[in-house]
Amino acid sequence: MNSSKITWLAIAAALAGCASDAASSGTGREGPMGSRAVTQGGAQDIGHFRAIVGRGEVPEPSTIEPVGFFAEHAVDLPPADCGDRVCLHANLAVAPGIDQESNWTMAFLAMNTPVDPRALARPDVHLVLAIEDTARTALSASDVQAAMRALLNELMVDDRVSVVRIAETVEVLAEGLGPADPALAGVVDRFSRGATRAALYDGLARAAIAVDDVTAAGFEGAHRVVLVTSGTADAGITDAMRIVGLSDALASRSIGVSVVGLGEGYRPELAMQISEGGGSSYYYAEGGRDLEAIFRLEGRTSLYPLATDFELVVEPAPGYRVGRVYGARRAWSEQAAAYLASPVLMVGNRTGSADVGEGRRGGGGGLFVELIVVPELAAGIGAGAPAFHATARFTDAETGERIVRRLEVANGLAPGANPSGMFPHFSDPLRGKAFMMLNMYLSLRTTVELYHAGDCAQSLGIVPAMVATYEGWQAEYDDPDITADWQLLTALSDNVGRQCTGVTPVAPVAPMSCFYD
Amino acid sequence: MTERQPTPTDWTALRHPLFWGALALLVVNDHLLKGSGLLPGWLTGKLSDFAGLIVAPIALGALLGRLLGARTRHARAFAFALVGGWFAGANLFAPVAAATSALGAWLGLSWRFWVDPTDLVALAAMPVAWRLGQPGRAPAGALTERLALGLALAACVASPPPEPFWNTAAFLYNATDEDLELHVRWVEADLDCEAMRASFADALPREVFGAGTTFAVRAQSTLPLDRGVALGVGRDRPAPTVTHSGNCDAILVRGGGVPETLIFWSELGVRVIPADVEDDADRAAVAGGLHLVGGRDGAPIALVSAAGYLHAVPVDVYDGGASCRDYGEVRGFDWSELPRWVEQPLRIDAIRPTIDGCLLLELVERRSGWGEDGAAHEVFLCVPPEDFPFHQNAEVRITSDEADLRIVRDLEREDGTSWRTGELRVVRARGLFFEGPFRAQLTTVDPTCRGERLACGGFRLPGAVGLAMDGTTRYVHPGELVERVAADGRRARLRVGRAESMSVTRAACGAARDQLGARMDILVSYGEEPR
Incomplete structure (x- = not known):
């Protein structure tokens, strides 16, 4: 497999929609043992963006996927000792804006779990392979055969496999067969690449019915759908909202939908939305060999629902x-x-060989919410007053209990006030990395946005504006994730510089913060 | 057949007063009027085109006939075709215009051409020129004709470059003394122009604008903003395809000291404006446009817009949607397409609910007259299962297209007439909708709602279906159901799945929301009960 070409958006990830062990974060700092960050489904790295920068080009803004970027980072959270299967944590950062005068107040919310999937028994798995067979995906019978063989080799004897072929209409080629069933070998003969359109909804819905059928036949394990698609739904029911809604409905029954994007004219928007239902992973494969590797990983993967x-x-x-x-x-x-x-x-959890692929897999991520001070409403509010409340509601997947947890986070400064000096104020000073991570994401995104908006001078001004922040942070923490981000940012800025010869950088106007002077 | 030889009678047109008039106009216009400020640039350009298309083909035809000894008619036809073809090509295709300019440069002449399809109107002069060039009886080579030919060739070849101008509805005039680099991003979404006038800033986030192009806009020059004109000049990149409802467009512009600004225009007529503003006539021509002013002595550059233009700072955090409510659950109705050839009766072999509230119908074709089953089809139908009025093994007929699905079950009576025992009609209606006892129309229900931004880049206004009932209007919100008795005594149920209006949409919004305007998903079912 050519790992320099493949865009590993999730392979070897912290198993999308899943968790990573914070103790193995690679930050050089010990995390709370037994706690794992709970991240979102979907992309788990920015390999595609990184590859474009590596070629000396300036990627389009849409290629820097925030979920994937944050998932590359290890973010320390407090121990998952809240007593629930999902623990919510919050932090607040207050810092000057990039102009060193304005105020930047940002909330960060993240979750982790005490559940260790390695300690859980692997359930039997029913995998439904919903594979688009059109000229767009251009999968040959040998491609499908190799991918299926790789998958079947990883399955246990009591696992089950169903295969749905998606073309203008859908066809169930196999339903609930054991991995050693010889009938599975015959399904590859039905792949012809002759269709021009794909009934994506119909294929996914048929996969869901196969889940019901196999359950009705007595299967008691877990189910998962692996969807191979060109990203275009142009036959059958084509409404994107309904397709994503179907994926969500599957996820709400703890049936993940892993999505493999494939084909020259691949359109990622819909495929990524399908994968973000919280269930599984998102991949992009450039051909049959990549598909084979992805199927092998899917065969090794087990998912355990924490909350719905x-x-x-x-x-x-x-x-x-x-x-x-x-x-x-x-x-x-x-x-x-x-x-x-x-x-x-x-x-x-994944069985089998060690991690593969490129990029970092920190499993970090969360939700950042900018808080803007409203001067007329903030008058008279002093330091130490609440800045925000966060409420998490979920159903425990094991007990079915509906759980509500509420946090309140105070700002140690008056609303709109900046900390003395340029070091930010954190409500949890030990865990400020998430905000530095956000700053690096915004630096990358703003650089490409300004460049593609035709503003070379401001685009080139990002690195000079951020260098003190970067150096100050690294002098304190020496974080390898942030080092890697900075190397990517400077490489990107160099690429911009080559496209914008003779342009003098100017200070950018961007919604970022300045942590150090 | 005897071939006609070239005769000394082919230079007649060179003596014609109209030819001389056109020649005089060409010389005077090119060398006196252009740039004098007496006439606007666009007019002097057009005068040159008309005069040139009389002078050039006649002179070239005469020259070819003389030099090549070709038959007169053939030489003339070739000359007219060459001149007309080149003129049309240079005004339609940037590469032809660029090649002509390059040829002029190679010859040491300052030819400059711009693609301008409106110049093709000057081709109307060619039939006149053709008629002038009909063979006459004047001897070739007479002094008058030689003089005319020489002057004509000199006038055509040594013609000064025309004053460039644009044919565009919207434009931006850099009225500052600074050369500016402006980055312009055209909207890549379909707009409802009428609705956008009141809500363009609310409705258009940055994400719906394309990557854009950077233009060098010199001081005292203009930039056309009609995307086809701006992107077509000297560039081979196609304009983004959008289909606005009405005459409008929107851009995001920044650079050169101009802060990022969202500009919307509507109902502007196409006009001719000079590319360079050099005198009072040019300034009059650009009045009423979008002007960039200031920039002197460190003053900020500001945008001044005239009637028809609106501009605003992009709205990053839009909260206007907070007051927008769907007074019910929006769940549109959908169905898989059926094979075109399915027209015969179908037996519903199985009805299976899906996990997202749809139905899988397993259908089997019934062979007419045979009473046997034929091919099987699977169709997904997304309507509330309780509104599906048929049972397993019912024999039905289905007609459908992209916007209308009808399933009926007819039983044959003993007297040969049919009895419609059940019926389901599902429609995606855009305007008024009539079915049985129902007269439906999309209605706005919340006047405080400015519209709701969608993640796909669309902008929607929630609504309800207004049913005209007994002289009043009853509002039926998404998810709600109304029952009435039809004129034939059947009990009819109407359910609304979706009632909204899209004023911005794009392909990413999916099949349910990729069309501008009103959209109602409505089903009407008639239960299986005796009449």
């Missing part, structure tokens, strides 16, 4: 309103609150 029907609401305290939100594509904001919802939170 998860909701997080972040409400600003008096004196503040909600601004931008980062870190979760499914989050949305209004002035009164920011929201995040997910049908399921899972923790994952």
